[in-house]
Amino acid sequence: MRPGQAKSMSGSILPPERGPSIKPAEMWDEKDRHHRQDAKTLIEYAYKRLKIGIIRGHLAPGSKLKIERLRKEYGVASSTLREALSLLVADSLVTAEGQQGFRVVQMSIEDFREICSLRKMMETLALRESIANGDEDWEAGVVGAFHKLNLIDFKRLNSSEALVDAYNERNHAFHEALVAACRSSWVRRFRSVLYDNARRYRHLSVAKGGIRPGIQAEHRAIMEAALARDADLACRLSEEHIDLTLHRLAQFPAEEIAAGFPGLPRRGIAAPTSAAARPRARAAKRS
Numbered sequence: 001m002r003p004g005q006a007k008s009m010s011g012s013i014l015p016p017e018r019g020p021s022i023k024p025a026e027m028w029d030e031k032d033r034h035h036r037q038d039a040k041t042l043i044e045y046a047y048k049r050l051k052i053g054i055i056r057g058h059l060a061p062g063s064k065l066k067i068e069r070l071r072k073e074y075g076v077a078s079s080t081l082r083e084a085l086s087l088l089v090a091d092s093l094v095t096a097e098g099q100q101g102f103r104v105v106q107m108s109i110e111d112f113r114e115i116c117s118l119r120k121m122m123e124t125l126a127l128r129e130s131i132a133n134g135d136e137d138w139e140a141g142v143v144g145a146f147h148k149l150n151l152i153d154f155k156r157l158n159s160s161e162a163l164v165d166a167y168n169e170r171n172h173a174f175h176e177a178l179v180a181a182c183r184s185s186w187v188r189r190f191r192s193v194l195y196d197n198a199r200r201y202r203h204l205s206v207a208k209g210g211i212r213p214g215i216q217a218e219h220r221a222i223m224e225a226a227l228a229r230d231a232d233l234a235c236r237l238s239e240e241h242i243d244l245t246l247h248r249l250a251q252f253p254a255e256e257i258a259a260g261f262p263g264l265p266r267r268g269i270a271a272p273t274s275a276a277a278r279p280r281a282r283a284a285k286r287s
Contacts, residue, residue: 046084122191
């Protein structure tokens with residue numbers, strides 16, 4: 001998918017390398033401590049923390065992941081970090097460069113376009129099977145995840161990175177709930193890898209441009225189609241949902257996508273609303 005991953009797929013000049021920001025162990029925030037307490041092993045702890053850092057853009061695209069710096073920050077052994085980084089290589093979030101160590105995978109609109117194309121295949125396969133197999137517990141999980149997602153204060157989202165993080169986590173939980181009844185481990189595995197890679201771009205889009213207009217209506221329409229067991233409609237709306245995110249991110253300059261999230265200004269970017277969102281948007285405008 002990414003030939004020559006150590007280079008930008010778009011061929012553009014890459015931003016200056018940024019290493020991970022280092023925090024002493026005593027300054028770990030509450031989430032860091034929870035990650036360590038919840039992890040079954042130190043490898044799992046390091047893997048999850050690195051993965052979150054990459055998805056949120058705190059570990060910059062293309063940056064070298066220096067074992068010694070990460071060892072001091074995370075408080076784990078070098079061998080533990082190498083094991084965790086090897087798992088992230090399998091997830092296509094990190095590249096291994098032979099004897100030169102590890103780097104965070106680059107970001108580009110070409111890469112995201114390919115991810116979205118493959119994601120639509122896996123997402124609709126998983127969603128169709130989930131709709132066919134889902135029981136009352138599955139329905140309750142979808143409704144609950146949708147409700148929790150909509151409790152986010154969308155008006156304050158642009159002013160708080162914590163709210164951006166909360167929105168992205170709840171958005172992830174909603175989409176996971178939709179496919180929770182899919183029984184194919186292969187479909188779920190491939191979908192998960194693609195979804196996590198897409199999360200990097202979605203996090204950047206939300207952090208820089210805020211929530212796309214009409215996205216709540218998009219989520220509601222997908223949920224209602226799934227609960228009505230209308231697999232064709234639910235899959236079509238899901239594909240449109242993915243395409244709209246791609247369209248919005250494509251409006252950002254290539255160098256900003258390549259640089260990732262840290263230190264970049266937010267900007268409002270107009271995006272088309274989905275067919276599901278348009279009637280609600282027109283009604284809101286009239287009122």
